[in-house]
Amino acid sequence: MLLYRTLRFALRSALGVFFVDIESTGEATIPERGPVIFAANHPNSIMDTVILGTRTPRTIHYMARSGLFKNPVVAWIFDRCGVIPVYRKQDDPSLTSQNESAFEAAFEVLRKGGCIGIFPEGQNAPERRVRDLKTGTARIALGALDTPDPPERLLIVPVGLNFENRDRFLSRVLVRFAEPIDATDFLADYAVDPRAAARALTDQIQERLRCVAVHILDNLSVELVEDIQKIYGHQLLDALADDAENRPELHTRYLEKIRASTAHHPSLDDTFYLKQRISDAVDYFLEHEPTRVDAIRQHIRAYKEDLDQAKLRYSFATRPPETLSLRLDALKLSLYAVFLAPVFLWGVLNNLIPFKLTGAAVLRADDEAKRAFTGLTVGTLLFNIFLAVQTWAIYALFGSALGAALYAVSVPLSGLFALRYWRQLARYRDRIVVRTLFLSQSRLLDRLLARRKLLLDELESLRETFMLAIQDAQEANEIGIATEIP
Numbered sequence: 479m480l481l482y483r484t485l486r487f488a489l490r491s492a493l494g495v496f497f498v499d500i501e502s503t504g505e506a507t508i509p510e511r512g513p514v515i516f517a518a519n520h521p522n523s524i525m526d527t528v529i530l531g532t533r534t535p536r537t538i539h540y541m542a543r544s545g546l547f548k549n550p551v552v553a554w555i556f557d558r559c560g561v562i563p564v565y566r567k568q569d570d571p572s573l574t575s576q577n578e579s580a581f582e583a584a585f586e587v588l589r590k591g592g593c594i595g596i597f598p599e600g601q602n603a604p605e606r607r608v609r610d611l612k613t614g615t616a617r618i619a620l621g622a623l624d625t626p627d628p629p630e631r632l633l634i635v636p637v638g639l640n641f642e643n644r645d646r647f648l649s650r651v652l653v654r655f656a657e658p659i660d661a662t663d664f665l666a667d668y669a670v671d672p673r674a675a676a677r678a679l680t681d682q683i684q685e686r687l688r689c690v691a692v693h694i695l696d697n698l699s700v701e702l703v704e705d706i707q708k709i710y711g712h713q714l715l716d717a718l719a720d721d722a723e724n725r726p727e728l729h730t731r732y733l734e735k736i737r738a739s740t741a742h743h744p745s746l747d748d749t750f751y752l753k754q755r756i757s758d759a760v761d762y763f764l765e766h767e768p769t770r771v772d773a774i775r776q777h778i779r780a781y782k783e784d785l786d787q788a789k790l791r792y793s794f795a796t797r798p799p800e801t802l803s804l805r806l807d808a809l810k811l812s813l814y815a816v817f818l819a820p821v822f823l824w825g826v827l828n829n830l831i832p833f834k835l836t837g838a839a840v841l842r843a844d845d846e847a848k849r850a851f852t853g854l855t856v857g858t859l860l861f862n863i864f865l866a867v868q869t870w871a872i873y874a875l876f877g878s879a880l881g882a883a884l885y886a887v888s889v890p891l892s893g894l895f896a897l898r899y900w901r902q903l904a905r906y907r908d909r910i911v912v913r914t915l916f917l918s919q920s921r922l923l924d925r926l927l928a929r930r931k932l933l934l935d936e937l938e939s940l941r942e943t944f945m946l947a948i949q950d951a952q953e954a955n956e957i958g959i960a961t962e963i964p
Contacts, residue, residue: 638690825896
C-alpha cells in the first residue's frame, strides 16, 4: 500500500523531531513473514498506532473503533491503509452485528500472511497501567486458525508502549516487543471449549504484556513511584549509566543538548525496568507494611513542600552547594544570556506563531491522550507551512536562492536552540538559587539536605528488606519444587 508506506516514512521523520529518542527492544522476535497479531497497550490514543507502525517494516492492518470513520477524510485514509472498523457496544449496540464482517476481514489478512494491529484493552488506558484485556484478540487468532484454508502457524506479539511523558515535546519512548505466543498451541482446547481457550490465551497475552509495559497496580501509587524514582533512582542506575552500549546516536545527543539535561540518560529499558521494580516494591509494602509506605509518603510530601518553598527541583543536590560559585555562575549566566540572545531571538521570531498555534491546538484536544498526536500532526503541518511561506518571502525580497536556503536551514535549528537556551538559563538560575540559599538561608538548605538524606536512608532500608523478601520467596519456591520431584 503506497499511501501506508508514504505515511510511515513521513511520520517516522516527524517522530524523530517530536521525541528525543524512541528505543526499541525485542525486534528480533518479529517474524519477517507469516501471519502476526501485534497486541499493544494503549496509553496514548492514535500516537500508539503511529509509533508501533514505524517500529516494524511490516504493514500493519489496525483494528480501530468505527467512530473514527465518521470523518470522510479520515475514513478515506483509513480505507487505503487497510484499517478495519470495529463496532463497539458502548458506541452503538445496534451496530455490533457488523463485527462479523470485521472479523472476516481480519481472518482474510491473516490467511494471506499479513499483520493485524490491535489494542486489546479496548480503550485508552491511564499511563503506567495495563487494563484487563478483552478476549477479541484471542478470538480473532483462534477464529483465523479455525477457518477453511487456515495458516499453519499464527503468532501473537505483545507490545509494551512506554512513554517518559506521553504529551511532552522532546521526551522519550520505549517500545518493547515480547516473545511471541503461538496461538496454534490453544487450537485443540478451542475445539473443545472456545470460550475457555480464548480466555486462557487472553490471560497469557495479558501476562506478557504486563511484563513489557510498565504496570503500576494501584493508581494512587503512580505519583509515589515517580517521586521515588526522581529522588533515589539515579543511585540504582549509576552502574548502568556508564555502559558504553547505551551511548545515544548523533541526533539523540543533539536533542539531549536541547533538553539541557544535567546528566547522561541511561537506557530507557533500564529506566522503565527500574520503575516497574519500584512499583513492585511499593505493592509489596502496601500489603505487608502499609505504615512504612504512609511514612515515606509523608516524608516525600514534606520534602516537596520545602523544594517548592525554595523554588528548587529534585536535581538541586546533584552538586554540593559549597562547590558552586555564585560569582562564576552569575558570570556564566550573563555571558550566555547576552551573547547567545540573538540566536534565541531569531528562533523565537521565526517560530513563535506556529509554536503558539500548535500549543493552542493541543490544549483544545478533546482527550488528554490525544494531545501528543495533535501536537505531532498540527505542529508538523504548521511549521512546514510557515517555513515554506517565510522562505518564499525571503527569496522574493532578496532574490537569492542561497540566502533563502540558508534561511530555511536556520529556522528549525534556531527554534530548537531557543528551547535549549531557555532551559539552560533555568539551570544556571537553579545553581545561583542553591548557592544563595547556602550563603543566606543555610537553615532551609540544611533542612532540605537533611530530609533528602533521611529519605535516601529510608529508601535504602526498604530496598534491602524487599530484596531479602524476594530472596526468601525464591528459596521457598525452589524448596517446594524439590519436594515435588520423586
